[in-house]
Amino acid sequence: MIKVSITDDHYVVLKGIESLLKDEKHIRVISIHENGQDTLEAFEVEQPDILFLDINLPDINGIVLTKTITKSFPNVRVIALTNHEDVSFVKRILDNGAFGYLLKNAHKEELLQAIDTVSKGEKYLQKDIEKKILNQSLGRKEFSALQPKLTRRETEVLQAIYEQLTTQEISEKLFISPKTVEAHRMNIMSKLGAKNSVGIVKIAIQKQLL
Template identity: 40%
Template sequence: MEKIKIIIADDHTMFLQGIVSLLENEENITILGKAENGNAVFKIMENAIPDIILLDISMPEMDGIEVTKIIKQKYPSIKILIVSTHSNIQIIAKLIRMGADGYLLKNAEKQELLHAIHTIKKGETYFCKEVLDKNDDNNSKIKNNTFFITELSSREKEILILIAQEFTGSEIAEKTFISLNTVNTHRRNLISKLNVKNTAGLVKYAIEYGLLD
């Protein structure tokens, strides 16, 4: 079985060493490197590309939010598992919109960490029970954001944002270098996928989930 290649990033040395000690003897996991800030993640990636990055949010020089944004733009196949003390719904939703694949609190047991890693490697998402319970009223938003990230293509996301910014079909076609017919096809597909009734529903969806941030 091919080993899962992992980079671990956290600015707390003891926690970083603790995660390494939990994972380094796992037969199906290889630790490519450990980083104490976001910039160090990209230094490690100059020599090896990981399958998964275990990522803290609060780090010096470049935080986990910025790392997630860059990774998902440049290396969309790399999975991001956030491991943090934060359980704020706004932070979680923002990271999901950027493409984070999972969220785990730092008090998690080893078995949950391993389960999250293997779940994400399979292409699924993982959000720990504590996060979902604490944000019970927002569970549907977390799930819908996850659906949004996994089900819409990059082109559909782009067009949805342009629609929400009130560009006309012709203007969107010009900006994206596609035909008006293709824009209209994407619009119809978005309405169907997001289960809304019309363009106004698309705009409401984009605003509700913070796509215009």
């Protein structure tokens, strides 16, 4: 008997997965949750073998939550559920301890196969995503063409730029010199391949950094 939990803020998704699984005798849905907090609290009492986890939750960032869960409850295997087909995104999630990755357009067979595969301790990726990863992994790696990694500070500056703050305002907000803010902005531009602040925001949105 495989115990499954589901966390998704879209109620219909929650009920959809539940209804798809309820005919399976070897699978039991033990709990469903609409946010990260509830999920963590419920896990204090009983942990599932597998958690279907929506990455876009209202309260906690899904990637962070994945990390938390795999650390606090190592027996729980997380299968990420999203609409992002972005390969870099998949990578980040897997790096943070997820065992599988499913798009929300997955059909019943894929859902079941994901559960079976992951419960065996193997990683499960949806077919088309697997292909994409392979294709892109064959590109150059050193240039980090995929998901540019911003540092904590850079992320803060990025956020502030997005909020239309000026360098001066950002420096006051973060208690650092304007010159430092500029340095961060230059680094962000360089990492994202942007020509100016507009490009930073444009690309950051595209790459889901915001």
